[in-house]
Amino acid sequence: MERKSAVTSHIDYERDLNPAQLEAVTTPGGPVLVIAGAGSGKTRTIVYRVAWLVEQGVDPASILLLTFTRKAAEEMLSRASRLLDTRVAKVSGGTFHSTGNLILRRYSTRLGFDQAFSIMDQGDSIEAIDHIRHTITPPIPDLKDFPRARTLADIFSHASGAGGGLERSVELRSPHFIQNVADMERVRGEYERYKKANNLMDYDDLLSWTIRLLEDHDRVRADISNRWRHLLVDEYQDTNKLQAHLLRLLASEHDNVMVVGDDSQSIYSFRGADFRNIMEFPNLFPGTRIIKLEENYRSTAPILALTNRIISGASEGYEKRLFTKTEGGSLPIAARPSSERDQSRFVIQCLSELGDAGIPLNEVAVLFRAGFHSFDLEGELTRNRIDYVKYGGFKFLESLHIKDVLAHLKVTINPRDRLGWARILKILPGVGIKTGMSLANTIAEQGLPARASELVPSSRKYSGALDELLELIHDLRNGADTISEKVDRVNRRYFPFLKQNYDNYPKRMRDLEQLADLTVPYKSLNRFLNDMALEPPDEEASGSGPGSNTVVLSTIHSAKGLEWHTVIIIWAAEGKIPSPMASTSPHEIEEERRLIYVAATRAKRNLVVCAPRTQLDRVRGVIPARLSRFFEEIPDEYFRAVSL
DNA sequence: TCTTCTGAATTTTTT
DNA sequence: ATTCAGAAGA
Numbered sequence: 183m184e185r186k187s188a189v190t191s192h193i194d195y196e197r198d199l200n201p202a203q204l205e206a207v208t209t210p211g212g213p214v215l216v217i218a219g220a221g222s223g224k225t226r227t228i229v230y231r232v233a234w235l236v237e238q239g240v241d242p243a244s245i246l247l248l249t250f251t252r253k254a255a256e257e258m259l260s261r262a263s264r265l266l267d268t269r270v271a272k273v274s275g276g277t278f279h280s281t282g283n284l285i286l287r288r289y290s291t292r293l294g295f296d297q298a299f300s301i302m303d304q305g306d307s308i309e310a311i312d313h314i315r316h317t318i319t320p321p322i323p324d325l326k327d328f329p330r331a332r333t334l335a336d337i338f339s340h341a342s343g344a345g346g347g348l349e350r351s352v353e354l355r356s357p358h359f360i361q362n363v364a365d366m367e368r369v370r371g372e373y374e375r376y377k378k379a380n381n382l383m384d385y386d387d388l389l390s391w392t393i394r395l396l397e398d399h400d401r402v403r404a405d406i407s408n409r410w411r412h413l414l415v416d417e418y419q420d421t422n423k424l425q426a427h428l429l430r431l432l433a434s435e436h437d438n439v440m441v442v443g444d445d446s447q448s449i450y451s452f453r454g455a456d457f458r459n460i461m462e463f464p465n466l467f468p469g470t471r472i473i474k475l476e477e478n479y480r481s482t483a484p485i486l487a488l489t490n491r492i493i494s495g496a497s498e499g500y501e502k503r504l505f506t507k508t509e510g511g512s513l514p515i516a517a518r519p520s521s522e523r524d525q526s527r528f529v530i531q532c533l534s535e536l537g538d539a540g541i542p543l544n545e546v547a548v549l550f551r552a553g554f555h556s557f558d559l560e561g562e563l564t565r566n567r568i569d570y571v572k573y574g575g576f577k578f579l580e581s582l583h584i585k586d587v588l589a590h591l592k593v594t595i596n597p598r599d600r601l602g603w604a605r606i607l608k609i610l611p612g613v614g615i616k617t618g619m620s621l622a623n624t625i626a627e628q629g630l631p632a633r634a635s636e637l638v639p640s641s642r643k644y645s646g647a648l649d650e651l652l653e654l655i656h657d658l659r660n661g662a663d664t665i666s667e668k669v670d671r672v673n674r675r676y677f678p679f680l681k682q683n684y685d686n687y688p689k690r691m692r693d694l695e696q697l698a699d700l701t702v703p704y705k706s707l708n709r710f711l712n713d714m715a716l717e718p719p720d721e722e723a724s725g726s727g728p729g730s731n732t733v734v735l736s737t738i739h740s741a742k743g744l745e746w747h748t749v750i751i752i753w754a755a756e757g758k759i760p761s762p763m764a765s766t767s768p769h770e771i772e773e774e775r776r777l778i779y780v781a782a783t784r785a786k787r788n789l790v791v792c793a794p795r796t797q798l799d800r801v802r803g804v805i806p807a808r809l810s811r812f813f814e815e816i817p818d819e820y821f822r823a824v825s826l
Numbered sequence: 827t828c829t830t831c832t833g834a835a836t837t838t839t840t841t
Numbered sequence: 842a843t844t845c846a847g848a849a850g851a
Binding site: 250251277278279280303304332339385386388389449450452453551552553554574575577611612613614615616617715716717718737738739740761762763764773777800 | 828830
Binding site for chain 3: 330554582612
């Protein structure tokens with residue numbers, strides 16, 4: 183361990199931290215597991231830990247902070263630099279995936295990949311899998327009874343993350359497809375071949391190829407492990423087997439690993455995460471010191487009483503009891519509006535009362551299980567001219583028009599990108615799925631033609647349009663434009679198509695202009711595309727930006743790690759949470775319980791739980807909605823019921 | 827044979 | 842909002 187630096191500290195660790203936090207912050211080295219209950223100062227602990235290490239004389243560049251998003255890493259590092267100084271800026275931070283990417287860019291040739299491999303986002307994976315699904319030989323017998331591309335992508339990813347084999351993942355996630363496993367294996371094999379042949383990596387590959395690299399090349403492993411001598415991992419409960427394995431390899435030279443997490447907040451099993459991962463950490467790193475943070479600084483006592491009660495129904499986990507020293511605070515509110523519309527009006531009413539009480543609306547969040555649960559509320563907010571930002575649910579990058587424009591750019595980088603070509607060719611009038619695919623194949627095999635006449639007879643209805651498209655791609659390849667100029671060029675060509683096909687074309691055009699803005703900091707197009715896949719931009723398009731009167735709407739997943747003065751949970755009803763998709767195994771139901779726990783523990787002063795008495799069923803019309811089982815089982819005295 | 831149009835069905839959560 | 846299947850049209 184490094185010796186204490188000569189500079190005297192101006193940080194008063196003992197004043198700022200409780201004994202458990204202090205112990206975690208000042209552990210000299212070796213493996214440490216911090217079980218940090220909700221609101222127990224987890225971020226503070228990590229931030230002080232970084233500062234402490236630097237003060238001990240550890241080179242900041244040898245510290246790696248692994249978090250769930252790059253934003254989380256930046257946030258922590260900026261807090262640490264406020265505490266200490268700009269030395270902290272040299273600390274590396276990011277996700278497991280971006281770290282994998284960083285390593286692979288340097289060493290991927292040893293794995294038979296080009297250094298300039300491209301990253302596939304989920305949409306790209308689905309597209310590729312769908313293509314394989316339709317074209318594989320011999321063909322899939324009953325394609326209608328075979329899982330959809332999206333389902334396949336989910337299962338493949340789960341299998342890769344959980345490491346239990348495809349059959350096991352099918353059993354766990356989609357048992358009704360168990361008789362299709364053999365064909366699914368075939369598709370999976372073809373998908374692996376496709377990626378390799380096209381120099382592509384999907385999210386899971388960024389982890390599994392890095393693991394492969396570090397396992398097979400002792401020198402590389404030692405170099406990398408020595409480069410980052412102190413590893414800190416946030417949200418460890420949401421890591422999967424791959425990530426745990428990668429961490430083991432990264433730490434192979436020193437075992438200086440501190441992981442922080444809360445098994446009660448594990449909510450990513452669909453991605454192969456397993457909260458037992460955190461229980462098994464001490465087995466992976468023998469000699470682990472376990473520290474529990476149990477004092478809650480976030481919520482009032484009545485909120486804490488409720489959240490403790492929610493999680494006490496869980497079947498497994500590290501034993502811990504959260505307590506607070508603060509007194510007072512009002513009971514959580516339970517509301518049963520008569521319909522979804524009434525729920526939305528009730529939320530608006532809450533917001534206006536909070537506003538009157540002087541609470542800025544950016545201190546308020548509305549949370550829900552699934553992205554579409556807030557559609558009605560979004561309409562109501564717009565009608566009432568209340569600004570909001572929404573996190574989670576539909577992604578900016580996933581909208582068709584963005585993917586179309588990005589496909590133009592991908593094709594300029596890699597003219598052999600079949601699926602990219604197929605996508606943009608289908609925009610030409612008279613070109614559909616067949617012609618598009620066959621032209622794309624020809625281009626991928628023979629290279630980029632100068633003129634349409636090299637591909638098809640000029641009598642074809644679309645050959646003029648094809649000429650223009652080829653000309654554009656050539657211009658993009660040769661032009662010395664900046665990336666945003668390139669995007670503008672594609673946009674100009676694409677706008678007429680947008681206008682013709684979509685009623686909401688003005689919004690879509692704005693999105694595309696915003697896309698051009700996003701490219702401004704970049705000099706390399708490939709870098710831009712890969713960064714977009716790794717860390718998609720925040721959805722700040724709706725409303726007028728994050729003013730102090732902008733209320734947050736968020737899926738519970740996206741609310742992880744955040745906190746607000748007031749949290750309103752909507753659709754706390756059976757059929758919404760637990761999600762009907764989850765009701766198969768008790769295992770999944772337990773995860774839904776943890777979701778409710780995560781949602782409720784985001785609240786500092788006020789918690790409002792809202793469940794309409796009726797819901798709309800597509801087939802049966804208006805049907806009654808029961809309160810979610812996770813609240814139904816809780817005695818009335820934990821709540822204050824409001825009448826509407 | 828292939829594209830385009832129409833109406834119907836489906837939509838968890840994310841790096 | 843998108844995707845899918847089937848039918849009509851080129």
